[in-house]
Amino acid sequence: MTNETVRLTTAQAIIRFLANQYIVIDGQEMRVCGGGFxxxxxxxxxxxxxxxxxxxxxxxxxxxxNEQSMGFxxxxxxxxxxxxxxxxxxxxxxxxxxxxxxxxxxxxxNRLPMLMLCGDTFLTRxxxxxxxxxxxxxxxxxxxxxxxxxxxxxxxxxxxxxxxxQSLPAALATMLDPADCGPAFIGxxxxxxxxxxxxxxxFFDKRVHHIRSQAADxxxxxxxxxxxxxxxxxxxxxxxxxxYAGAVAEMTRFAETRNIPVVETIAGRANLTQDHALNIxxxxxxxxxxxxxxxxxxxxxxxxGTRLQDFTTGSWxxxxxxxxxxxxxxxxxxxxxHMSITVVxxxxxxxxxxxxxxxxxxxxxxxTETAQAARAEWVAYTDDITTPGNGPNSYCQAIRVVNDxxxxxxxxxxxxxxxxxxxxxxxxxxxxxxxxxxxxxxxMGYEIAGGWGAxxxxxxxxxxxxxxxxxxxxSYLLMNSDIYSSxxxxxxxxxxxxxxxxxxxxxxxxxxTGNESxxxxxxxxxxxxxxxxxxxxxxxxxxxxxxETVANPAAFAxxxxxxxxxxxxxxxxxxxxxxxxxxxxxxxxxEVGTPSVTDNPKVAEKHAEIEASRVKxxxxx
Numbered sequence: 001m002t003n004e005t006v007r008l009t010t011a012q013a014i015i016r017f018l019a020n021q022y023i024v025i026d027g028q029e030m031r032v033c034g035g036g037f038x039x040x041x042x043x044x045x046x047x048x049x050x051x052x053x054x055x056x057x058x059x060x061x062x063x064x065x066n067e068q069s070m071g072f073x074x075x076x077x078x079x080x081x082x083x084x085x086x087x088x089x090x091x092x093x094x095x096x097x098x099x100x101x102x103x104x105x106x107x108x109x110n111r112l113p114m115l116m117l118c119g120d121t122f123l124t125r126x127x128x129x130x131x132x133x134x135x136x137x138x139x140x141x142x143x144x145x146x147x148x149x150x151x152x153x154x155x156x157x158x159x160x161x162x163x164x165x166q167s168l169p170a171a172l173a174t175m176l177d178p179a180d181c182g183p184a185f186i187g188x189x190x191x192x193x194x195x196x197x198x199x200x201x202x203f204f205d206k207r208v209h210h211i212r213s214q215a216a217d218x219x220x221x222x223x224x225x226x227x228x229x230x231x232x233x234x235x236x237x238x239x240x241x242x243x244y245a246g247a248v249a250e251m252t253r254f255a256e257t258r259n260i261p262v263v264e265t266i267a268g269r270a271n272l273t274q275d276h277a278l279n280i281x282x283x284x285x286x287x288x289x290x291x292x293x294x295x296x297x298x299x300x301x302x303x304x305g306t307r308l309q310d311f312t313t314g315s316w317x318x319x320x321x322x323x324x325x326x327x328x329x330x331x332x333x334x335x336x337x338h339m340s341i342t343v344v345x346x347x348x349x350x351x352x353x354x355x356x357x358x359x360x361x362x363x364x365x366x367x368t369e370t371a372q373a374a375r376a377e378w379v380a381y382t383d384d385i386t387t388p389g390n391g392p393n394s395y396c397q398a399i400r401v402v403n404d405x406x407x408x409x410x411x412x413x414x415x416x417x418x419x420x421x422x423x424x425x426x427x428x429x430x431x432x433x434x435x436x437x438x439x440x441x442x443x444m445g446y447e448i449a450g451g452w453g454a455x456x457x458x459x460x461x462x463x464x465x466x467x468x469x470x471x472x473x474x475s476y477l478l479m480n481s482d483i484y485s486s487x488x489x490x491x492x493x494x495x496x497x498x499x500x501x502x503x504x505x506x507x508x509x510x511x512x513t514g515n516e517s518x519x520x521x522x523x524x525x526x527x528x529x530x531x532x533x534x535x536x537x538x539x540x541x542x543x544x545x546x547x548e549t550v551a552n553p554a555a556f557a558x559x560x561x562x563x564x565x566x567x568x569x570x571x572x573x574x575x576x577x578x579x580x581x582x583x584x585x586x587x588x589x590x591e592v593g594t595p596s597v598t599d600n601p602k603v604a605e606k607h608a609e610i611e612a613s614r615v616k617x618x619x620x621x
Contacts, residue, residue, distance in 0.1 A: 005198040010161040010188070011047040012054075013199050014117065017168050018088070019058040022208045023176075025084055032172070032209055033115070034077060034085050034457070035060035037070035041092025042131065043119020047193035048090055059088075062456070062489060065481035067091045071103020072446045073453030073482065074114040076413065078107070079436050080457035083244050084211060086113035086175055087453070093119035093190065094132025098144050102443065104151040107183040110267070110440035111244075111307075111331075113175035116152075120145050120187040123159055130190075145187040153182030159189065161197035176209055178244065178346065179331045213245075214330065216345030216353055224302075224326045224341050225357035231300035233367050234260050237283060237312070240267030241305020241329060243433050245347035251304060252276070254351050259363045260302070261371035263291035265312045266424050268305070270435040274428040280371045281378055284318060285311040285590045286421035286439075289381070290374035292588050295319055303327045305347050307334045311439060314588025317616040328354070338618065381585055382426050388553030393574060394581025395422040395470075397553045398498055402468055403428050405560050409462055411436060411454055414470040415446035418505030418582070419498070423470060425583050445479030447471040448495060452482040455491040466494050466564065473499040476536065480543075486569045487544035494563045495545075496556075497536050497573045504578040513594050513610070514602035521578055540571035547571040589613045 008016065021032045038061050040049050052061050064070035067089070074087040091097045097118040107114045121133050121143060129135050136142040149155045154174040156167045171184035228234060242251050248271055255262050255278045263283040264271055272279040281288030283295055295301070295318045303325055306312060313319070316338070327340035328350050335342045343350055384390060386400035399422055402412070408430035414423045415438040423437055436454060438446045447469050455467040476497050486493045502521035510520060517524040522531045540547040546566050550556045556574050563570035591614075594607040 002202065004201045006201050006204070007196050007198050009047060009051065009194050009196050010158060010164060011051040011193040013161065013197070013203075014164055014168065015048075015051040015055045015059065016204050017164070019055050020204050020206045021172060022206060023084055023210070024208060025081075029208065030085070031058070032085055032176070033059060034081070034087050034460070035062065036088035036090060037062045037064045037073055038090040039064045039067055039070065039092070039096055041096050041119070043093030043096070043190055044090050044117070044188070044193070045092070047190070048117060048188065052090075062485070065485055066479065067096050067099035068103050069445065069449035069479050069482050071100050071114060071116075072106065072443070072449035072479075073456070075103065075107050075110065075112050075438075075446070076436065076450030076453030077457045078112045078114060079110075080411065080454045082246070082433070083111075083113055083178070083181055085457070086115060088115040088117055090117045091119065093121060093130075094144060098147070101147060101151060104148055104183045104185065106438070106441040106443045106446065108151045108153065110438070111181045112183070113181055114183040115171060115175065116148070116183060116185045118145060118185065118187055120157060120189040122191045123189040124191055145185070148185040151183065152185040153180055154184040156185070157187035157189070158192055161192065161195050165199070165203055172209070176211055178211060213346040213349055216328070216343045216350040218353075220341075220343045221350070221353045221357050224328070224343050224354055227324055227326060227341055228300055228302065228354070229358060229361050232364060233294075233298050234258075234300045234302065234363050235294055235298040236260050236262045237265060237301060237303040237306055238262050238268045238271040239265045239304060239306025242268060242271050242347055245305060245330065247305070247347035247351060248432050250348055250351045254355050257355060258358065258361060259365065259368050261294055261363070261368055263287075263295065265306050265309075266420065266437050266439045269424060269427065269437060270429045270431070270433050273430065273432065277372065278368070280375045282424045283312055284314055285588050286424045286586075287588065288378045288425060288586045290371065290378040292318060292586065293374045294371045298323055301325045303329075303340070304351070305329060308337050309440070310590065315591035316618040317589045317613065319618065321616075321618055378586070385583060386426050391581050392577035393552060394576050395419055395498055396426050396581065396583060398496055398556055398574060398576070399423055399426050399470070401553050401557045401560060402496065405557060405564070406430070406468060407465055409434060409465045411458055411465070411467045412470070413447055413451040413454060413467060414438070415450065416442045416444040416475055417472045417503070418508070419470045419472060421505075422583060425586055444475045447475050448480055448493070449482045451493050451495070452486050452491060455486065455493055456489070459491055466492065469493055469495045471495065471497055472504070473497065473501070473534065473536070474503045477534065480539070483540055483545050483569060483571065484543040490568065492567065493569045494560070495540070495569065495571045497571060498576045499536065499573060500576050500578040501531070502578070507578065508582065509592070512606070513592065514600060514604070514606035536571065536573045545569040545571045547573070549573040589616065591617075
């Protein structure tokens, strides 16, 4: 290390630092930061924009259409790279930055790395109040950017150019920490961005990072092994953390060696392929009868890489109250939930440690065979309900069409509404790590934007494969502008728009709790004099995509084949029934608030019914 320095603006130094951070993935050295998504305004164009122009080859900047969708795209990118790489998002001061709040929350809930470089008000305050500044009369330091403290794992406001020498490595360490991973926010006052400083040249030296892999404490492994050795009906819950840890092979080998049935969480879909003998199906509210049946009977549950969200646990009714849980997780917060036997450590290492401590233990064959028989029954059910022509057009029929025709390495993306449940329940995994069902934040609008980010990442490794997006009409209308982004950047998507005339899944919940249909389906909105159908085909075509509307699943299959053969984004639209064709099996109880006092007898009846199921709920913390 030398005493040499180089004089740079704050913005120039940030970009130069990012461009020199590397990681090795599968033997290939590449930049940790894959580039960024940006919309320029007065808060970031003059200084940060100048710095990014000079680095446009090293850190490609994708022009966004909406800051929120930029954040979703960054999340989709990070998921595709299994959190080993990230994108930055840059937004101007004020509303541009505020638009990132929802996507920051999504990244936080899903434990995903994303760097936000956002404009801030002038540190000197000489021009205050500036355009788009919020003024808090009793605290001039408080502004929009402070809102990100609730949705960031790392937060800082740079008030002097020298501060980035400490702040940038800290932000990067947070984003690459498997236990503390999440979004990092750095507020950049508009004047400070252009201020200069004599930075040590060593700060910009090339650095190759490694993701920490931490073994579990031997005492925790011993306690977990002692419990599991006594199990008569063990079960593994495989979460998304199995894939992030690169531990799919270790988890699979462990299950095979110990003959333990495996169920998957929503984030853990595609940990096992459909034809694996120990794959008993998805668990929970959007799960399968097979997984939920063995969950009710299991006496020891090994939860690997999952945060045990309520859709996984059926609001903690999916398991016997007597069942004991071993939670293996790199994050202490997730490992310590519900009075579990806690194993804090990297899944790749910790699974091997646990296996070594088990001696010759194997789950009884009768238990595993019971689970497999339940799985066979579920596969028969899902085969029937997804068969085109069995009932009206439905989500699950469209899913079946895509499932049958897609390449094993194509990536499937879904998010809010009814499609995550239908994809989780019915998708038959052809290859590992090919499913992204965003249900950590259950965020409408993620589908197309997150799919675009996933496609950018996928294109860097598997350019000949496709990213296939399932979205309902509600999510499409909320955020669709990245159809245009995908066309502009030539990052082809296949977007399946399944139109059920509104927010049909919430209408279903409304009806299932005794309420009348109200303000969810377009036809049930009292402020709508006459329902009007959106021409999604024309809308998508106006943004440059290939687009067509089909009448049934057979025509959908033909359109999907054309989309596969096309060289640019295709949008396929099909109307589906709002009331029929839903998956009716495989659901655990899910806690929702219902009125304890009502004049509606149907609501009162459903309230009593829901409350009666609460007796199964575990009362751990």
